[in-house]
Amino acid sequence: MNFRQFAFNNVFRNKRTYAAYFLSSAFSVMIFFIYSVIAFHPEMQEGMVVNLASQAMKIAQWIVYVFSFFFILYSVSAFLKTRQHEFGVLMMQGMSHRQMNRLVFLENMIIGIASIIVGIVVGLVMAKVGLVVGGNMMDVQLSYYIAPKALTLTGGSFFVLFIVISFLTQFMIGKSKVIQLLQGTNKPKPEPKASLLLSLLAAILLGGGYFLAATANAGTIGILMLPVIVMTIIGSYFLFTQLSVFIINLIKKNRNFFWRRTNLITISDLAYRMKDNARMFFMVCIVSTVAFCAVGSLASFGVLGKQTELSYPFQISYLSKEDNKRASEHLDRIEADFKNANAIYEKVTTTVLYQTSKQSESGVSLLSASEYNKLAALLHIDPIQLKGTDAMVMPHNFEYKKILGAGKRDITLKESGIKLRSIGVAEGPVISQGMGSNWVIISDEVVEKIQGSSKKGIITGYRLDAWEDAKDVGQHVNEELKSWYEAHAEDREANPSFGFTSLADLLAMQNQMYSIMMFSALLVGAVFFIASGSFLYFRLYTDLEQDKERYKAIGKIGLKDKELSKIATTQLLLLFFIPIIVAIIHSVFAFMALQSLMDLSIAGQAFKVLGGFTVAQIIYFMAIRWRYMKHLREALH
Amino acid sequence: MEMLKVNKLVKTYEGKVATPVLKGINLAVRQGEFVGVMGPSGSGKTTLLNMVATIDSPSSGEVIINGMNPHTLKKDKLASFRRRELGFVFQSFNLLNTLTVEENIVLPLTLEGVSVRKMRSDARLLADRLGITPILDKRSYEISGGQMQRTAIARAIIHRPKLLLADEPTGNLDSKSSKDVMETLENINKSDGTTMMMVTHDAFAASYCDRVIFIKDGELYHEIFNTGNRQVFFQQIMDALSMMSADHSEFSTVRV
Numbered sequence: 001m002n003f004r005q006f007a008f009n010n011v012f013r014n015k016r017t018y019a020a021y022f023l024s025s026a027f028s029v030m031i032f033f034i035y036s037v038i039a040f041h042p043e044m045q046e047g048m049v050v051n052l053a054s055q056a057m058k059i060a061q062w063i064v065y066v067f068s069f070f071f072i073l074y075s076v077s078a079f080l081k082t083r084q085h086e087f088g089v090l091m092m093q094g095m096s097h098r099q100m101n102r103l104v105f106l107e108n109m110i111i112g113i114a115s116i117i118v119g120i121v122v123g124l125v126m127a128k129v130g131l132v133v134g135g136n137m138m139d140v141q142l143s144y145y146i147a148p149k150a151l152t153l154t155g156g157s158f159f160v161l162f163i164v165i166s167f168l169t170q171f172m173i174g175k176s177k178v179i180q181l182l183q184g185t186n187k188p189k190p191e192p193k194a195s196l197l198l199s200l201l202a203a204i205l206l207g208g209g210y211f212l213a214a215t216a217n218a219g220t221i222g223i224l225m226l227p228v229i230v231m232t233i234i235g236s237y238f239l240f241t242q243l244s245v246f247i248i249n250l251i252k253k254n255r256n257f258f259w260r261r262t263n264l265i266t267i268s269d270l271a272y273r274m275k276d277n278a279r280m281f282f283m284v285c286i287v288s289t290v291a292f293c294a295v296g297s298l299a300s301f302g303v304l305g306k307q308t309e310l311s312y313p314f315q316i317s318y319l320s321k322e323d324n325k326r327a328s329e330h331l332d333r334i335e336a337d338f339k340n341a342n343a344i345y346e347k348v349t350t351t352v353l354y355q356t357s358k359q360s361e362s363g364v365s366l367l368s369a370s371e372y373n374k375l376a377a378l379l380h381i382d383p384i385q386l387k388g389t390d391a392m393v394m395p396h397n398f399e400y401k402k403i404l405g406a407g408k409r410d411i412t413l414k415e416s417g418i419k420l421r422s423i424g425v426a427e428g429p430v431i432s433q434g435m436g437s438n439w440v441i442i443s444d445e446v447v448e449k450i451q452g453s454s455k456k457g458i459i460t461g462y463r464l465d466a467w468e469d470a471k472d473v474g475q476h477v478n479e480e481l482k483s484w485y486e487a488h489a490e491d492r493e494a495n496p497s498f499g500f501t502s503l504a505d506l507l508a509m510q511n512q513m514y515s516i517m518m519f520s521a522l523l524v525g526a527v528f529f530i531a532s533g534s535f536l537y538f539r540l541y542t543d544l545e546q547d548k549e550r551y552k553a554i555g556k557i558g559l560k561d562k563e564l565s566k567i568a569t570t571q572l573l574l575l576f577f578i579p580i581i582v583a584i585i586h587s588v589f590a591f592m593a594l595q596s597l598m599d600l601s602i603a604g605q606a607f608k609v610l611g612g613f614t615v616a617q618i619i620y621f622m623a624i625r626w627r628y629m630k631h632l633r634e635a636l637h
Numbered sequence: 638m639e640m641l642k643v644n645k646l647v648k649t650y651e652g653k654v655a656t657p658v659l660k661g662i663n664l665a666v667r668q669g670e671f672v673g674v675m676g677p678s679g680s681g682k683t684t685l686l687n688m689v690a691t692i693d694s695p696s697s698g699e700v701i702i703n704g705m706n707p708h709t710l711k712k713d714k715l716a717s718f719r720r721r722e723l724g725f726v727f728q729s730f731n732l733l734n735t736l737t738v739e740e741n742i743v744l745p746l747t748l749e750g751v752s753v754r755k756m757r758s759d760a761r762l763l764a765d766r767l768g769i770t771p772i773l774d775k776r777s778y779e780i781s782g783g784q785m786q787r788t789a790i791a792r793a794i795i796h797r798p799k800l801l802l803a804d805e806p807t808g809n810l811d812s813k814s815s816k817d818v819m820e821t822l823e824n825i826n827k828s829d830g831t832t833m834m835m836v837t838h839d840a841f842a843a844s845y846c847d848r849v850i851f852i853k854d855g856e857l858y859h860e861i862f863n864t865g866n867r868q869v870f871f872q873q874i875m876d877a878l879s880m881m882s883a884d885h886s887e888f889s890t891v892r893v
């Protein structure tokens with residue numbers, strides 16, 4: 001047995017100790033690899049949206065990388081701590097610090113290289129799934145192809161990561177005395193002192209942060225975001241290190257509760273390890289909150305689809321300006337498409353007038369009240385009455401509604417010199433987004449007066465119940481429009497003589513973007529979630545030997561199997577769910593802040609995400625409990 | 638020639654109340670001598686041994702081993718000092734359970750970079766001498782307490798240390814195994830000339846020593862020399878122990 005063999009033996013014979021560390025490393029490698037495979041896939045390099053997705057993947061990939069770095073660093077230090085006793089024995093045998101550093105370096109590199117290999121090999125299989133799922137979500141066909149660059153990037157960057165981490169380990173073993181190392185983890189750390197002041201500070205910071213988040217609106221959210229995040233992080237830290245100890249001390253004073261049955265053991269244990277636990281709680285809580293919020297906010301963008309629908313009351317719209325000579329040809333085409341799709345629709349035509357506002361020097365689109373009422377009737381919106389120079393503004397899309405609400409203003413029309421008095425915001429839009437902007441509804445009298453001085457446009461709207469049928473309708477017109485824009489990309493002044501919008505087309509693009517972001521967020525969320533799970537696993541593993549000893553001792557006093565199970569389960573429950581519950585509360589307030597940016601409720605989406613994570617945590621809890629109880633029972637019998 | 642010299646050694650554990658555990662111990666051990674340390678539980682025997690073994694550092698006073706004060710050495714020097722001069726048998730074995738018995742035994746040699754062939758042959762010889770050859774390939778948690786103890790002894794002497802320190806090496810053994818272990822230690826002491834210092838509660842084990850010193854409340858209390866007859870020495874030790882406990886208080890007990 002030479003030195004290198006010694007390192008090897010240490011790793012391979014002690015699989016269980018290294019398992020959590022190894023698995024979490026391999027998992028990080030695998031996720032990074034899958035991202036790379038998708039990002040570097042040749043079919044991902046073409047097309048605007050897909051290319052954007054490839055960029056998103058690359059960003060997500062490096063987030064995973066940076067996080068993996070800190071996560072693996074933490075794992076190593078937790079792992080080295082469990083081995084202090086071993087290091088003490090080795091030092092007594094005359095191992096020098098240099099040799100110890102080399103041993104740890106070697107071990108780390110063994111684990112690192114093994115996890116790179118395993119991560120990539122498993123990744124090769126999982127990439128198949130990733131490509132199919134990702135491809136489906138993004139609506140592109142991704143064949144099974146592994147870009148060589150994905151392989152080299154993953155291998156290379158994680159090799160560097162493990163070298164850096166292995167190098168950093170030598171600062172972790174520290175300069176502890178042999179006697180401290182030999183006593184190792186057996187020595188309980190003193191309970192942290194609960195200071196009333198800091199406990200109060202925790203309550204104030206969290207309360208304040210929650211209050212600000214809950215009351216934030218679209219205008220303030222930008223300024224408030226950073227302070228609220230900082231307040232919540234500091235507040236959580238003191239919540240776990242101070243307030244919790246404070247509460248435990250209160251419980252201990254209540255003998256009626258504390259001395260009842262198994263409570264004595266459960267709670268004294270909890271207090272005994274509070275210092276270690278507090279830090280772990282804090283980390284799990286923050287990491288989980290990040291995971292919940294990342295996935296949750298993206299999931300919330302799902303409601304954007306609904307908002308888009310409301311901005312396009314007519315699923316297919318066609319705008320023809322005065323100089324357009326191809327209107328009837330285009331409309332025939334569109335209607336022929338409808339016929340092919342067997343779609344039933346309602347068709348409406350309406351006339352728009354264009355003038356310029358003196359105040360803002362920008363064009364306004366004018367719609368007569370009777371035209372508005374005609375469209376409104378179709379959309380089940382109440383009609384309006386306008387007299388003289390009274391006018392109403394109308395949002396050009398659903399989100400714009402709120403912004404329009406503020407302030408009444410007068411509009412003077414440049415071409416006709418008529419001064420309009422805005423008396424409010426009209427319900428709407430009654431015309432699809434993209435058919436015009438700066439909408440103003442005017443009375444029929446004013447329309448008469450400005451007929452002569454205005455340019456005109458005719459909008460044809462098609463309304464369908466089953467709008468999915470209209471997916472391919474008007475593709476030709478759309479293509480024509482797109483190529484017109486491409487041809488006139490340089491000329492900012494030029495305007496096409498016709499316009500076309502298709503809700504189905506837009507939604508398809510939006511959905512694709514959304515799916516891509518969701519896919520990336522889910523993968524990142526998974527990494528964070530697994531990480532928080534590993535923190536818990538490390539914590540349990542660190543204490544397992546001690547727990548066995550303790551339960552053995554308690555067992556001698558006479559502890560029924562059921563009682564043992566109850567104590568252990570309660571402790572695990574607290575360990576697993578205290579940080580998660582706090583994380584869920586944090587996230588709920590984060591979603592409340594996010595809600596202020598959205599018009600439609602995101603509660604459903606948020607509930608789904610938080611529920612999903614909770615279910616995953618419960619499953620993880622059951623699995624760990626089962627294994628943990630098995631270990632304890634083995635030790636007892 | 639003095640192998641070990643302890644001068645005015647004081648150890649105080651700092652804490653809420655500073656507890657003086659060793660209150661100025663003076664001690665000299667000749668090269669090749671086998672010294673036993675006895676005393677009531679909590680009297681400071683393990684603490685003394687830990688100071689000598691460089692596991693813990695004294696509050697004041699000095700420890701001179703083979704003419705050197707290890708507590709003043711730099712970290713790396715201290716490591717090679719431990720490796721070459723010292724062997725230590727812990728009260729609680731401290732074997733590494735990732736390694737087999739044989740690997741545990743050769744551990745000090747691997748650190749030194751000795752050739753594998755030499756390590757193997759040394760380990761086999763030693764295992765034969767200690768009667769643990771059949772279990773060499775087992776992992777350390779698969780063997781009995783007595784076997785662990787002998788493995789720990791083998792690990793402590795394989796590199797032929799100048800000074801072997803043992804904390805209750807027979808504490809967990811039955812009388813037959815105790816006898817085996819003590820005979821092994823005596824054998825190593827006589828044939829290799831290794832200097833030894835052994836803490837024990839067992840008067841029978843102590844009777845193998847050349848000299849037994851008694852510690853009480855952190856101070857040297859008494860010492861007696863072996864004149865060559867083990868039976869007589871054993872009786873002297875028993876007398877000294879009962880004298881010490883009677884002196885202390887009627888009810889105090891010494892685990893004998």
Ligand SMILES: Nc1ncnc2c1ncn2[C@@H]1O[C@H](COP(=O)(O)OP(=O)(O)OP(=O)(O)O)[C@@H](O)[C@H]1O
Pocket residue numbers: 650652656658676677678679680681682683684685
């Ligand atoms: N880390 C420590 N901090 C404070 N006091 C300690 C510490 N270690 C030991 N002591 C105290 O020092 C005294 C001597 O301890 P030591 O372990 O040397 O006793 P011992 O003679 O070896 O006893 P035993 O025969 O039971 O092994 C004891 O009273 C013990 O309480």
Ligand SMILES: [Mg+2]
Pocket residue numbers: 682683684728
């Ligand atoms: Mg002792």
